[in-house]
Amino acid sequence: MAVPAPSPRRLGRPRSAEADHAILDATRGALVELGWSKLTMGHxxxxxxxxxxxLYRRWAHKSELVVDAVAVLFDELELPDRGSLRADIEGVVLSFAALLERPETKTSLMAVVAESTYDTALRARIGEAIVERQKRLVLEGRERAQARGELPPDSGNGEETARVVDLIFDVIAGAVVHRSLVSGEAVDEVWARSFTTLLLDGLAATSRP
Amino acid sequence: MAVPAPSPRRLGRPRSAEADHAILDATRGALVELGWSKLTMGHxxxxxxxxxxxLYRRWAHKSELVVDAVAVLFDELELPDRGSLRADIEGVVLSFAALLERPETKTSLMAVVAESTYDTALRARIGEAIVERQKRLVLEGRERAQARGELPPDSGNGEETARVVDLIFDVIAGAVVHRSLVSGEAVDEVWARSFTTLLLDGLAATSRP
Amino acid sequence: MAVPAPSPRRLGRPRSAEADHAILDATRGALVELGWSKLTMGHxxxxxxxxxxxLYRRWAHKSELVVDAVAVLFDELELPDRGSLRADIEGVVLSFAALLERPETKTSLMAVVAESTYDTALRARIGEAIVERQKRLVLEGRERAQARGELPPDSGNGEETARVVDLIFDVIAGAVVHRSLVSGEAVDEVWARSFTTLLLDGLAATSRP
Amino acid sequence: MAVPAPSPRRLGRPRSAEADHAILDATRGALVELGWSKLTMGHxxxxxxxxxxxLYRRWAHKSELVVDAVAVLFDELELPDRGSLRADIEGVVLSFAALLERPETKTSLMAVVAESTYDTALRARIGEAIVERQKRLVLEGRERAQARGELPPDSGNGEETARVVDLIFDVIAGAVVHRSLVSGEAVDEVWARSFTTLLLDGLAATSRP
DNA sequence: GATTAAACGAGACGGTACGTCCTGTCTTAAT
DNA sequence: ATTAAGACAGGACGTACCGTCTCGTTTAATC
Incomplete structure (x- = not known):
């Protein structure tokens, strides 16, 4: 996964798995205590x-190390069935916001995104390790809503579906990230309800012929 | 504003306004050529x-300098009357996306936001110099739409109005930033139209009693 | 003297004599507390x-300032008649050593001499303000010894006399400075007696035909 | 010696001996071209x-670096047997003066001595690396003169001998340094002869019972 | 069991930027 | 014209990290 085997050869002393864990743990710990900009490879x-x-044998740059250290936290996000599309959206908004409140993620996400704008390899790694994996939540919620009859079934046009999923993903993730990190205001139940209402109405109308 | 007068006294040689401009210009130029992470105070x-x-007499940190240097670019955003709320939204989405494509802003915005998560003074500076000032676009578009009859008039509850404006702001700015910088995909006319449709429908429904 | 009047004109506000004293006092104080190398013009x-x-209007360089600040201390050296040439020499050796033990002079003398090796103006200033003025002690002691009959009278050859005075000056001052500052050992009565014996015998023999 | 092994452990990459030489060579070169006060660590x-x-891993201060760089030059001083005590003294006086005329030593010696007045570690380093090692010249010349019968043999009292050697050392070195660097006049054959006469007579008398 | 080759800890290395300090000059308004 | 105050260009400081390197020392899989 994140730390690819260097080659199928197996000569010499193998890499220590302990070291891998220790490094990622230390990275998360350092992010909590120091934040992104004061975290150093030496530290x-x-x-x-x-x-x-x-450390350098495994990760060439601080940003890659941090992506890997933080990605696992995003995998903890889940979408339990809360019974309705509205409840599912409010739930994911709040749990995503809670994740962004953790100091490890708060300080890292924007930083690695910033770094990635001039580093396509990093951008790919972020896309693969964080972004793409979160779209599953949108897909899952959508399928569940379709099963409940809250949303019309897929048009059959896969490209069209992907476009809609991407749009919803950018709207949800974007709004939460922007409110939380840029505007710097709390994503609480009140805001989550307003946002969800706006989104649901938009989706409902969009779904109408 | 950005460089507050140190005190009302008038002792000693006054600070050079030329230097102020030269520094901010140089900062923007360096951002274009080097990007955020390779930009140094010395350079x-x-x-x-x-x-x-x-330089240090005026700005203690690179992030504050960059906020001030970049803020003026955000002020260039305008909302010409395009005749309808839909056209206005599509217009602002595209011009905001164009702004985020500029090398000066591309890396800077995320980077300073990342920095601000561990620096409350910086967060305040960003809020004041960038975020709050862009809300005017939402307000302006909203008033115009109300004048056209596309949106119902204000409820008279100022707090309620502010909440709605903030929500719309976070949704628009968030979606554009996320699509452009996190997902790393182009904000083109097609996307702008889909997004605007979603938003308009959401607003329309929200406005109904 | 050390601070030459800038010009015989007397237009505008005259220079403050208070400032002169304050600066020289401050210089001596700073030398005591900080030593030569940590003393700064700003301080x-x-x-x-x-x-x-x-400050700069009066002294262009730290070394000139220090020379002037310290020169006055050297003027305090005196040669009271102690009754014999031996006693006079031992006296001047000990009082010169005492002067070199003061922190103002200890830290300054070698420093300005070092500086002067690449700065002829400074060398001249040191020669004028410190070195030449101390030769009076040798001259005085010599004349007194001649009056007592301890040394033969001048040969009448002025150049010859000057050469002898210079030699004795360099031997006495050099030995004391070297012992005190380079070898870093105390110039006490025992050493002064040994040194004086050596010098007297040398002089006596030199004076014989 | 000058750069003590940090510890008997042998962990990590060892320090480069090449770097040591390159630094000391560069220091001497820079002293020649720039002099003490314009020499910088960075240069x-x-x-x-x-x-x-x-550089800083080895020498914390410019003065220590210069002491080590210059010490080796003092080791070049030698005392070839010139056949008589008089010739030996005149020889060492002239070659010491020649050494002090070299641009590497000219400013450095006084500068580091000045610095050492507020830095006991530096004083120790100077004593060890320069001062003590030059006393060998006095010892050597003295033994040779005793062998020739020009000076009486040692009294057997080691302390007494050391005191005499120190005295002679301070007188010779002090007089030459003072004439050359403080008085700023040439140490030529004429002066060397006068000084040697004075010293020899003093020694002769001192040696008499 | 010996060999082999990579991984390991330690820490020195060349290099870049940092943020501070000092120098000596200049620009204000006040005296 | 001199003063106090303080901004200015410039340069050196000593430190912190970067990413690489060079040591001597494990540690397995292979012979």
Whole structure:
């Protein structure tokens, strides 16, 4: 996954899996205590009880290391069936907001996105490790709503469907991230309800012929 | 504004307004050529033909400098009357996206937002210099739509109005930023139309009693 | 003297004599507290309650300022008649050593001499303000010894006399300075007696035909 | 010696001996071209093709670096047997003066001595690396003169001997340094002869019972 | 069990930028 | 014209990190 096996050869001493964990743990810990900009490779290495070479053998840049360290937190997001599309959306908005409130993610997400604007490899890694994996939540919620009859079934046009999913994803994730990190205001139940109402109405109308 | 007068006293040589401009110009130029992460205070100073001390006397951190240098670009955003609420929204979405495509803003915005998560003074500066000032676009578009009869008049509840404006702002800005910088896909006319449809329908429904 | 009148004209506000004293006092004080290398023009100005311009108008360089500040201390050296040439020499050795033990002079003398090796103007200033004025002690002691009959009278050859005086001056001052500042050992009565014995015997023999 | 092994451990990459030489060579070169006061750590590092950190890892201060760089020049001083005590003294006086005329030593010696007045570690380093090692010349010349019968043999009292050696050392070195650097006049054959006469007579008398 | 080759810790390395300090000059208004 | 105040260009400081390197030392899989 994030730390690809260097080659199928198996000569010499194998890499330490312990070191991998220690480094990622140390990275998350350092993010909490220092934030993105004061986190250094040397500090992470020391904190993980590992030599700098061991760290650089696995991750060439701080941004890649942080993406991998933080990605796992995004995987914790889930979409339990709350019984209605409205409840599901409000739920995911609130749990996404809660995730963004954690110091590890708060300080990292924007930073790696910023870094990625000039680094296509990093952009790909972010897309793969974080962004794409969150779209599953939209897909899942959508299918469930279709099963409930809250949304019309797929048009059969896969491209069209992908476009809609992307749009909804950008609207939900974008609004939450912007409110939380840019506007710097709390994403609470009140806001989640207003936002969900707006989105539901938009979706309902869009779904009409 | 950005560089507040240090005090009403008038002792000693006054600060050079030329230097202010040269520094902000140099900052924008360096952002274009080097991007956020390779921009250094020393480089900006050299480029501005100014000593580093002169720079640090005004801006203690690179992030504050960049906020001030970039804020003016956001002020260039305008909302010409395109005849309908739909046209106005599509217009602002596209011109905001165009702004985010400029190299000066592309990396900077996310980077300073990232920095602001651990620096409340910076967060305030961003809010004041960038975020709050862009809400005027939402207000303006809304009033115009109300005048056209496309949206119902204000409820008279100022707090309620502010909440709605904030929501719309976060949804529009958030969706555009997310699509453009996080998802890394183009904000083109097609997307703008889909997004606007979604938003308009949401607004229309929300406005119904 | 050390601070030459800028010109015989007397237009505009006259220079403050208070400032002169304050600056020289502050310089000596700073030398005591900080030593030569940590003394700065800005610090002296602040300590003297004077603007930097006021300081630079009088002394262009730190070394010149220090020479003037310290020269006055060397003028305090005196040669009271102790009754014999031996006693006079031992006296001047000990009082010169005592002067070199003061922190103002200890830290300054070698420093300005070092500086003067690449700065002929400074060398001249040191020669004039410090070195030449101390030769009076040698001259005085010599004349007194001649009056006592301890040394033969002048040969009448002025050049010859000057050469001898210079030699004795360099030997006495050099030995004391070297012992005190380079070797870093105390110039006490025991050493002064040994040194004086050596010098007297040398002089006596030299004076014989 | 000058750069003590940091510890007997042998962990990590060992320090580069090449770097040591390059730095000391660069220091001497910079002293020749720039003199003490314009020599900077950064310049030396660049000239040596070495990072500043590499330099600071070995020498914390410019003065210590210069002491080590210059000490080796003092070791070049030698005392070839010139056949008589008089010739030996005249020889060492002239060659010491020639050494002090070299641009590397000219400013450096006084400067580091000045610095050492407020820095006991530096004083110790100077004592060890320069001062103590030059006393060998006095010892050597003295033994040779005793072998020739020009001076009486040692009294057997080691402390007494050390005191005499120190005295002679301070008188010779002090007089030459003072004439050359403080009085700023040439140490030529004429002066050397006068000084040697004075010293020999003093020694002769001192040696008499 | 010995060999082999990569991974490991430690830390030195060349290099870049940092943010501060000092220098000596200049620009204000006040005296 | 001099003063206090303080901004200015410039340059060096000593430190912190970067990413690479060079050591001597494990640690498995292979021979």
């Amino acid at each position: 992470v290495a020391t904190r993980a009880g590992v030599a700098k070479t061991t | 900006v100073a050299t480029r501005a033909g100014v000593a580093k001390t002169t | 002296v100005a602040t300590r003297a309650g004077v603007a930097k311009t006021t | 030396v590092a660049t000239r040596a093709g070495v990072a500043k950190t590499t």
